Amino acid sequence: MDSLIRTFAERGDLAHVALLLWALLASATCWRALNALTQASARMDAFIRELARFNAHFEDEA
Incomplete structure (x- = not known):
């Protein structure tokens, strides 16, 4: 793992990984967030x- 981190640090690719x-x-x-919005909708x-x-049911009785 240390060699992998050293390789990325030496080449400057650590910023790309981040x-x-x-x-x-x-x-x-x-x-x-989009999924939650879809469910709320x-x-x-x-x-x-x-x-x-509900309104249609009681509208017929009136």
Whole structure:
């Protein structure tokens, strides 16, 4: 492991590895946020659909 780190440090590629790790982490965070937003949108859609069904049920009785 030490030789691997030394190789990257000598060639100056350690910054590239750090940048790659940062980009992967940022992409994963974005992906999770987008997934959570999609799920929240689906829950809101289900809520609105149930609310419309509830209103339609009581609208017929009035």
